[in-house]
Structure formats: structure tokens, C-alpha cells
Amino acid sequence: MNRRADRRENAPISHRTGRRRTAAAPARMEEVARAAGVSPVTVSRALNHPQQLAPETLAAVRSAIDRLRYVRNLTAGSLASNRSRIVGAIVPTLASSLFSDTLNGLSEALHDQGYQLLLGQTGYQASEEAALVRAFAGRRVDGIVLAGMARARGVRAALRRAAVPVVETWDLPARPIDMAVGFSNRDAGRAAGWHLVDRGYKRLAFAGGSDDRSQARLLGLIDAAAQRGLSAPLVWHLPNPSTIADGAAAITRLLTDEPELDAVFFSNDMLAAGAAAECARRGWAVPSRVALMGFADLPIAAVFEPALSTVQVRAREIGRCAGDLLLRRLAGAARPAARIVDLGFSVVHRGST
Amino acid sequence: MNRRADRRENAPISHRTGRRRTAAAPARMEEVARAAGVSPVTVSRALNHPQQLAPETLAAVRSAIDRLRYVRNLTAGSLASNRSRIVGAIVPTLASSLFSDTLNGLSEALHDQGYQLLLGQTGYQASEEAALVRAFAGRRVDGIVLAGMARARGVRAALRRAAVPVVETWDLPARPIDMAVGFSNRDAGRAAGWHLVDRGYKRLAFAGGSDDRSQARLLGLIDAAAQRGLSAPLVWHLPNPSTIADGAAAITRLLTDEPELDAVFFSNDMLAAGAAAECARRGWAVPSRVALMGFADLPIAAVFEPALSTVQVRAREIGRCAGDLLLRRLAGAARPAARIVDLGFSVVHRGST
């Protein structure tokens, strides 16, 4: 069935089939080749390896491309070359400035090299993560960036089977699948804990999501408390993605359940901001009644009154760096022994602690 | 050149070519067909039109798929069927919660129907927008969602040539390319202006970006001032994407240049928050010295002290609705006369005005 012929050569007449779409199909390489007086391969070369062509040939092809408004079909190219020039990114949610910033950096890095970004969000569900990896594998993406570590067995196996470079971000896995860029959430939580302990707070609490990264930060906080001989922090779990309102609810509940509390570490700044606002409403002085500490150093943390102490992480750089690592590998760099980039974090002391 | 044969049948020996990648290529439909004792089309049908197959056949195919861990090559499928099941989205930037929320909604809508999202950011540059449309057209995306209207001639032409459904979002174009979902930025600006005027403010200013949508809101503010006989608002342009720090700088500059000012409308809440924080630092009472009004109703607006008056828009719903419109069209709905969905906005009065 020469379906193309139906559409093109016979289209005006359309005697064979009653197709609706009689409109002209877009130009193919062959038309361009004919217009330029060369063969289709030459057009392909003009697009992919222009330096291989004689200048006049190249000019003729380019002019034909412009005249015909030729738009190359990259799908066909991907199939033939087995390279899609697409990178898949999987994030827990887009409803959080954290991951948007990472995507921003990643998108920029990829764009510079003509790669494109296929995006999926998991809603913090491992099953969705596996489904997305499978879908991306089906699309034959050239690489995959994950926000968070792939812990579920199925996901790791699917990633390995996809046989493409993978970058895990936002944490430093002990056994990375391939590459990783981020920081140690546990160390960050511990640093936050030390900060609180060092400032004299004695009865700590944690409020945050139950995703792996938040849990790692909680472990760090627990480490810090234990190291200084304090009792274990009180823990309040929140659903993901968390909102400002969750922060307000959390602080109310925590201080009601445990009036002795003098410091709370939230797993992100939005939560801490919600808590700070609630404290203001209820007349609980911050930090004298209770100290509040956030995470991520979102813009909101700096302008809030009292300004929120937090842990700064470099979300955008994580994305940029992940993109660069991937591109370097795709450009042919040999696979080094597991490559891990630690971008670190820093505790930011402000008025709320 | 049976390249596949080189890799597969001769791979262990590899006498013909010195290829590096001797590893097994992933299974194809044909292997699955053989394993299931059917022909390749039947495998294709098991995947695409399962209800067309006899239950036992379907079961046999599915079992073979599982056993071989077959992952279908969607690139080949797209080429053959001329449908990619990919939707392209173009946003000015990912570094703004506004568009992330829209993408969140869009991603969800698409995901429900097995479509995937290809993402590009323009950095607020029309030339990038055109480049992305071309790139997406080359990928043969099934539809395109734009955040903002396509005003540049080249972009509109490229979109028309792509011959796919297009949804413009975040404003209501007078002459939509195809479909649109959003709200009238000019009306929103006018409503904000009325709000300020009605509360007795007399000397207004505007601070915001110079993208089309911000400009439309400014026009609305100008309308409102003119309608009530006030002098034209003072205008302070900021670069995109704007930051909290820009808001702080803007308020300082505006009140220095024009001490008579009693109200400022910012083109987003981040700017307004930065301004509010700066006012707090400088001891300028809000709203008695100067009233501040934001835009978008980001979470920060509600928890700030004083809470920021703003204009609420439904960023997430815009994405969701755009996705639904697109999917309906892709599912075969006839193209109606230009479809425009006005999701509206609402003025939110809080402490800052």
C-alpha cells in the first residue's frame, strides 16, 4: 500500500480512497533533493554533516530547503539512526519550585546541544515512576534524568534494560545506577540539626513528607539529636506534595501535642512559611517560643518576617550539571566508574532560629 | 545493509564489522510473534486494539511479551502511523510557579490518555519560540500548547504549517490560531485598577515585565485610571523572569522618584512580596504609606504579613483544560469554530491594599 502515493500523487483526484485529508503532505527529503538536483542522501548530509559537502552543493540544498519550507521528519531519522536526541526527565511533581528549577537548568543544558526534553511526573508514586521509565524506554530516549533516587526494584531493572545513560539527582545514592548529582540529604538534615542544637534548642521536631529525600533529612536530624544527647525528635508526617496550609496545620498540632517543643525542622520552606504565618496569627513568638527551620532556600524564605533559616541547595545547578553529564556521555565520553557529583548545601541562618 | 543482522544474528561472531556494541539488541515484535506462535501484526494488535483479538491469542501474546520483556519501539510506530502521541508545550520559563502549575495540569491531562509531554522554554524570546515550534514540528508532535499568545508572524506561520491542533493559553487572543484557554489579562489589570481606585488610592504605579501578558495588564490598569479621571500610572519595567529582589528594587525606585505614589500594582506576587519585604525594612507602612497589589495568587501572597491583595488566576486549570481540549480534538472531535475558554480571574482583597 503506497499510502504516500494515495495522499500525494493521487491526492487531487483521490479516486481510490475516500480519505478526508486530501491536503498536501509535507515535503520529504526526496522533493528537496529533486529541487536541488542531488540525491536524498546529499540532503541528509546537508542537515547532519554539512562539512562533508562541497560548498555549492550545500548552498543549493539549503536554498531548496528554504524554498520548500522543508521540515525534516525527526521520527524517521530517529528510527534509522537509533538516536532520538530526546532526554526523558522524571520528577515527583511540577507543583514545587524545587524540581521546576532543576528542570529549568536541565532544559537549558539540553537545548544548547539540540536535545529535547520529555517530561513526566510521578505524583510521588513508585508505580508511576516505573510506568514512565517504560514509556520513555519505548520512545527510545537517549538518556534519563531522575529527580530522586530510583529505589524500587522494578524501576532499577527497567532503567538498566533501557541501556541508556541515567542520572539520579537530588540525593547521592550509595549504589548509583549510573551517574548522580546532588547532595547528601542526610548530611543536610544533620547540619540543620546541629544548627538547632548549637543554638540551644533542646526539644526538636520534624514535619515533612515521607518521600525518600525527606526521610533522609529526618535521619540526619535524628543523628544530630542523638549525637548531642537529646531525645529523639518528634515526627509529624505530611502528604506530598505539601502546601503552605500543611505547614500551618503541622505547627499547631505539634505545639498542641508537645508544648515542650522549642524547634521544628520542616522538609521545605513552604511548610516553614505556613508555620511561621500560623505562629504570627496565634501570637507564638518566633524564635523565642518556637524556632522554625526550612529547607531549600526558596525565595519566600528570605523575605518572610522573621526571615526563615533554611538549608540552601542548588536546584538549578543540579539540573544543569545532570544535563552536562548526560551530554558528555552521549557525545561519546567513555563510561567512567560511577560518576557522582556532590553539589553540597549550606545552612543559612536567619531570624527564625 | 541489514544492520540488524549484523548486530543480532552475527553478533556473537561479529566477523563482518568491528562494532563495539555486540550486546543483544532489544526484542522486536517479530521475536514476540514467533514466541507466541502468531504473526507480527497480531502482536501489534494486542498492543493497540486488544479487543480485536481472541482472548486466547491475546493471552499468548501477552505472555510472550512478558517473557521476552518486550518494549515496543514507539518511534517506529509513530513513523508508521503518523501519530506520535506526543504533545509539545512551550513556556516562557520554568522558573516561575505560574507556568509550572499549568504544566502540572497539562501533564496530568495528557498522562491520563497515554500522551507524553515534550517541553521547551523560550526565555521570553520570540526567536526561541519559533525555533521550538520548528523543532516540535520536526518531531511530528500531535499538538502544541503555548503559554502566551503567538504574536510573532513567523511563529504563527510555523504553527499553521505544522498542521496540528494548537492551544494558546494565559490570555484570550483576538484572533486565535486555533484554540485558546485563559483569561483576559487586560480585564484582570482593569479589575485590579478598579480595586485600587475604589479603595481611594489616587496615584498609581505599575511594575512588571514587558512580556505581552504583563503589558496587557498594564493597559487594563491604565484603563481603570483613565475611567476614574486619575492621571496615568507611573510605569517601571523589569526584566523577565522577575525575582523577589526586583520587587524590592522597584518599590524603592518608584517611591524615590515619585513620593506621591500611594499604590503599586505588580505583575506578579513575587515582585509584590519583595516590595512588601523592602517596605518592612524601610519602615514604609503597607498599605497606609503605599498599597501593594500582586498578581496570580501564589501561596506566598496569602501568608505574607500584611497578606497581599492579588488577582487569582487558575494556572493549573488552564493546563488541565488545554490538555482536555487538545485530547478531545485528537480523539476525533470536529474542529469547531475557534474554541476559546475563558477561565476568568478574581480579585482577592487582603491586607496590603
Add this chain to the structure above:
DNA sequence: ATGAAAGCGCTAACAG
């Protein structure tokens, strides 16, 4: 520096 031949892995049309 250019061309000819041979697929990439899948799906649509048609037949049975």
C-alpha cells in the same frame, strides 16, 4: 564529494 541499495521496527490496508 556524491550516490545506490538496504533497511530501522512498526502499522494500515486489504483479503480471507
Add this chain to the structure above:
DNA sequence: CTGTTAGCGCTTTCAT
């Protein structure tokens, strides 16, 4: 309900 046939539009060898 299932199979046969014929491409989708491009890139890759290999040859000249």
C-alpha cells in the same frame, strides 16, 4: 479473527 503485503521518511554502509 488473523495474515500478507507494502510502505512511513530517514540514515547507514559501501562503492565510486
